[in-house]
Amino acid sequence: MFIRITLFLLMFCFPVFAASLKTVTVSTTQIYDITKNVAGDDVRVFSILAPGQDPHTYTPVPADMDRVKSSDLLIENGFHLEGKNWMKSLAADARKPIITATDGVKPLTLETGGEKINDPHSWFTPANAAVYVNNITRALIKLSPEHKDNFIMRAKLYLAELRALDSWIRKEVSVIPPSKRILVTNHDAFGYFAHEYGFVNTAPVGWSTGGEVGGGVTPQRREAAVNSIRQHNVKTIFVETTINPKLIREIAKDAGVRVGGTLYSDSMGDEGTPGETYIGMMRENVIKIVRGLR
Structure with a gap:
């Protein structure tokens, strides 16, 4: 009898406990993974974007608003990564x-149409990812203060993993001679990575892949990419996961170079792939870059 009563109470109480958990909805897969590493099981975390989706060109659907309305907090990347500020618009419409x-990230700048903007791809260095961790940790503590100690402990561990990742990247890229550290990809996603680890970064598409989708890749920019490849004697260039590889393959053919694989850029990989986490994504990119350029 005691056992039956205990089981009944557990079944009755569990939904109440689950319902008490706060819910956070984030814009991108990278932010989702970083947030989950801090939140653990103490907060529910959802991502608007699925693996492979491009934040520059994404248009919210009604299900996104339903998700936002049921959330207690939203987290965006910022620096206009979410094209047309769709995450802020969702927040405003839902009053969340x-x-x-x-x-707190020190932004690099890009020039587009004669105007300078902040480069939104700041997660491409572990040091900047650590800024994300600190911002997210503070927000989660404010949202769910009863789990403060848990958030802090998880954040400390994850920050240590980011420092280890940075040390590993520096060691691995050191085998590439400085003269060969020319990183050519579809669009300007790797500026922070290039700046931090001593690469020259060039791309036929600007900071936003919306230009490519809208047919905005000019012949001049394409020609400049080919000329840059030839000028720097580049042997290998790279495709990005969220972008149609047709253009970069055509450029590779024009320049007489090979495509060295696909890099994770604006999105992480599907579940079960090496790039399903932020650290895994960075690791796999570095492995392909080192293999292609050394």
């Missing part, structure tokens, strides 16, 4: 609080 993961 939103934080920006890039707050």
Whole structure:
């Protein structure tokens, strides 16, 4: 009898406990993974974007608004990564609080149409990812203060993993001679990575892949990419996961170079792939870059 009563109470109480958990919805897969590493099982975390989707060109659907309405907090990347500020628009329409993961990141700038903008791809260095971790940790503590100690412990562990990742990247890229550290990809996603680890970064598409989707890759920019490849004697260039590889393959053919594989850029990989986590994504990119350029 005692056992039956205990089981009944557990079955009755569990939904109440689950319902008490706060819910966070984030914009991108990278932010989802970083947030989950801090939140653990103490907060529910959902991502608007699925693996392989491009934040620059994404258009929210009604299900996104339903998800946002049921959330207690939203997290965006910022720096206009979410094209046309769709994450802020969702937050405003649903009257939900939103934080920006890039707050405190020292931005690099890009030029587009004669205008300088902040480069939104700041997660491409572990040091910047650590800024994301700190911002997210503070937000989660404010949202669910009863789990403060858990959030802090997880954040400390994850920050240590990011420092280890940075050390590993520096060691691995050191085998590439400085003269060969020319990183050519579809669009300007790797500026922070290039700046941090001593690469020259060039791309036929600007900071946003929306230009490519809209047919905005000019012949001049394409020709400049080919000329840059030839000028620097590049042997290998790379495709990005969220972009149609046709253009970069055509450029590779024009320049007489090979395509060295696909890099994770604006999105992580599907579940079960090596790039399903932020650290895994960075690791796999470095392995392909080193193999292609050394």
